[in-house]
Amino acid sequence: xxxxxxxxxxxxxxxxxxxxxxxxxxxxxxxAAWLNRTAEWPGGRLAIxxxxxxxxxxxxxxxxxxxxxAIWCGPDLRAFADLPPHGIAVDHADAADETSLFHLLNAxxxxxxxxxxxxxxxxxxxxxxxxxxxxxxxxxxxxQIAPPDDSLLRALLPRLLADRLIRLPEPVLVWLLNRxxxxxxxxxxxxxRLDAVALEHHRDITVPMAREVLAGLMAEExxxxxxxxxxxxxxxxxxx
Numbered sequence: 001x002x003x004x005x006x007x008x009x010x011x012x013x014x015x016x017x018x019x020x021x022x023x024x025x026x027x028x029x030x031x032a033a034w035l036n037r038t039a040e041w042p043g044g045r046l047a048i049x050x051x052x053x054x055x056x057x058x059x060x061x062x063x064x065x066x067x068x069x070a071i072w073c074g075p076d077l078r079a080f081a082d083l084p085p086h087g088i089a090v091d092h093a094d095a096a097d098e099t100s101l102f103h104l105l106n107a108x109x110x111x112x113x114x115x116x117x118x119x120x121x122x123x124x125x126x127x128x129x130x131x132x133x134x135x136x137x138x139x140x141x142x143x144q145i146a147p148p149d150d151s152l153l154r155a156l157l158p159r160l161l162a163d164r165l166i167r168l169p170e171p172v173l174v175w176l177l178n179r180x181x182x183x184x185x186x187x188x189x190x191x192x193r194l195d196a197v198a199l200e201h202h203r204d205i206t207v208p209m210a211r212e213v214l215a216g217l218m219a220e221e222x223x224x225x226x227x228x229x230x231x232x233x234x235x236x237x238x239x240x
Contacts, residue, residue, distance in 0.1 A: 022055070022058050026151070027149045034048075034143050035066070042139075044108070044113065047116075048118050050120070057091055075095045080103075084113075087114035090118065092118070092119065147182070147183070156187060157173070158173070161173075164191060176190070
């Protein structure tokens with residue numbers, strides 16, 4: 001692992017989508033609870049929606065593990081000859097072809113299969129042209145995943161670091177927690193940038209290094225987790 005005595009190794013395998021890797025907090029608890037009650041979905045359909053990086057795709061994988069359902073991608077949704085036996089989850093459902101999605105809703109309903117949709121916005125708000133599809137989407141129960149709260153972000157950062165085998169000294173971790181932006185995609189981007197620079201320059205990740213590498217991502221005012229601005233550093237010369 002990365003440490004003060006070991007160089008970084010390029011072993012990152014990408015995000016983990018297992019049920020044990022999903023962190024339930026106030027921002028996503030309602031959606032997670034609904035996925036445990038598939039039999040209670042009105043009409044056998046459910047939509048989860050929220051901003052990019054809020055955990056929608058992870059929840060689809062969690063539901064697949066529980067139900068045996070298949071995961072399909074909305075932009076790739078076209079004509080389908082057969083339906084999977086245990087249900088379907090459609091990621092990026094708001095980017096699906098309208099006719100194909102309409103037929104899927106009908107086919108899943110006729111087969112009695114649960115259907116889970118994930119999108120940036122609630123289905124009732126999608127700019128749909130087909131009137132029949134619009135009416136069906138408006139009837140789907142939609143559960144929002146709220147923007148990540150502080151407890152989720154503070155639990156997620158150590159996990160993102162561990163995924164890349166990065167072990168940070170406590171002062172560096174605390175500094176990052178207090179200053180990184182409050183969105184999951186930017187947390188992941190920050191960890192990726194730190195990992196890349198540590199590998200390229202064979203350097204330990206320090207506060208001055210992080211400050212310089214992440215300058216473009218750092219929130220400058222109250223958009224930081226702590227709500228405080230970082231003071232200028234006099235600790236080290238520039239890294240790059």
